[in-house]
Amino acid sequence: MPKKPHPTPNLDQLQGGPWPSFVTGLKHLADRSEMMSDLVGQLEHSYQTKKGYWKGGTVSVFGYGGGIIPRFSEVSDQFPESREFHTLRVMPPAGMHYTTEVLRQLAEIWDRHGSGLVAFHGQSGDIMFQGCRSENIQPAFDEFNELGFDLGGAGPSVRTSMSCVGSARCEHSCFNEAHAHRQVLNNFTDDLHRPALPYKFKFKFSGCPNDCMNSIQRADMAVIGTWRDDIQIKQEEVAEFIRAKGRGYVVDNVITRCPSRCMRLDDDDTLSIDNKNCVRCMHCINVMTKALSPGKDRGVTVLVGGKRTLKIGDLFGSVIVPFMPLASDDDHEKLIDLASEIIDFWAENGLEHERCGEMIERIGLSNFLEGIGMEVDPAMVSQPRTNSFVRTDLWDEEAEKWQERQSG
């Protein structure tokens, strides 16, 4: 049906080989759609000139402000059929679980309204339906929406979130990630769909300190599973592990790799742990999956302020809640309240295009905590201040607060 395909000498070099080729997929779509044929033509043009040719714009669906990434071609005179090539960001189910049936339904809707090109998933965690004309955006969204899917975030808004597979399949999980993810995000759908914040705000939920969702790095608010009591040890499995791997392996790869040196292999091949000094890093549990597991008094640590380079340089999130339980409805309410406090304070005090972590860098963590009604805790710092340039005439009052908290 389409006109003669554009020659693609550059893209052709990305076909073949053992790794799946996106070019093969694009060309397959180009065989059945003029839009995709011109898209392939424009991409080849980019490869030849080493320049990009998309510009943004404004496209939305009725009732929302965000969720669509508009793309208009700057070279539509050469590639007219792909002159509009917008993306719909659609939020996946928490943990990215699908049946083949629902994937086929999504594909069928997308073939009727869009290009047939889709990414599982974008870096924020959206399903990205790439390549839609302006007039097809609304009908495509309507059908996805009727199927139970909703648009993700774009622009200065709460963004689509991610949670790990967690409790669904992982023995390390310390809370119900999917539930927390949905409770929190679905409380902020207004801030997600109607961008009106200083900049983007991302939540991520990882079930344990392995942080498979990269939340400390990438999330304005990271919720990471942890535990307060002792690591659970099955000594018979420790013995079995030593029989299989050898004592030297356990010493080299478990005992001496403990960051707080809190483990000991005793003469009878039992493992003992000084749990007061365990920092919950997960390493020993990762190595000895049968013998060791997180404790039973589980909950989450919350860190705030993670983001990538722009504008002041990379920031990791830092601790603002060392531990909170996250099991009951009340616990989840508390997490949502905390998130609301943070977003409200940042919406009020953040500068335009200033991420939450950058605001904290500007005003100091203590002022931020005061703003959201929280107290300082030694678990929030890697060390106390090292310079004396600070005014401490309110020392006695602050010390009193600490004493009160300790006795309370």
Place this chain on the structure above:
Amino acid sequence: MSEEQRSPIESGVPDPFQYMHPIMRRNFGAWSWHDRPRPGVLHHVAETGEEIWTVRAGTCRQLDTDTLRKLCQIGDDFGDGHVRFTIRSNIEFMVGESAKVDPLIEKLEMEGFPVGGTGNSVSTVAHTQGWLHCDIPASDASGLVKSLMYELYDEFVSERMPNRVRLSTSCCQINCGGQADIAINIQHTKPPKINHDLVANVCERPSVVARCPVAAIRPALVNGRPSLEVDERKCICCGACYPPCPPMQINDPENSKLAIWVGGKNSNARSKPSYQKLVVAGIPNNPPRWPEAVQAVRKILNCYREDAHEWERMGEWIDRIGWSRFFSMTGFPFTRFHVDNWRAHRHGLNTSTHIRF
């Protein structure tokens, strides 16, 4: 607004339980342990003794719907009809019987989906959109990843690295790809080229001025029209001004280079999470196969694989052997640009006599 317009159902994040494999639903929150019978396969055992096998396969992230349907067909014929995706765009097929694992793997491999990406492998490269769909890229994402995977395929399907290796790429300095053991990112080397005829109409000038990390942009009248000018002595060529002001073109076919960063780590296992550090810059942005970037990544991986101890991530290995040794092993030059001069840069200096000779 016309009355016929449909209001959205603001349903938010879909409930995953309706799509989840029944064994995962049944044993939700009650898993006991896991192991990896072979690269690409996870075996989880629940407290009840019930078991589930996960077969992980690489995808190219950007899928056409027919490839998606092919994956669904494999899931129906050889799996249990339930799949999930990982954060790195790998697809996972869950099955309740070990007998299904080998035929599933065989089918996936026959259809061109490599099985791997578990444990101490090089998993799929986290990446962005690039020339395919982004409005600000200096490079392509999918193409660079495909080029890397020609070279790294064997590392995806095996588990022979000292620990897991996570790669990312980014097509501008915003770095959507994120922290990684090895990150291959665009690094611009020249200030933006400004089309002064367009600035006044296209750009909200105060926002653009505020966006610059080094205060190098100021309002100016150019040829009698309001525009912006850049103090090129101050400019760090980061490209932050380009998204809010497209007439400040930062992308340059020759001068937008690639830089490689190593030692980023997200996990809290053993050491705290760490930022990635600059290793080499000035690599040509050389489509369609980016051979210089691919070879530099290979070189770093070879040194890591040979020299790191078991369980050491890239950054932990370098912490142990020191940067002098890292640069001598890899053969990359150490330059003045490696010495940080951004905020709090003294944290990157060696304020001790701890030196390896």
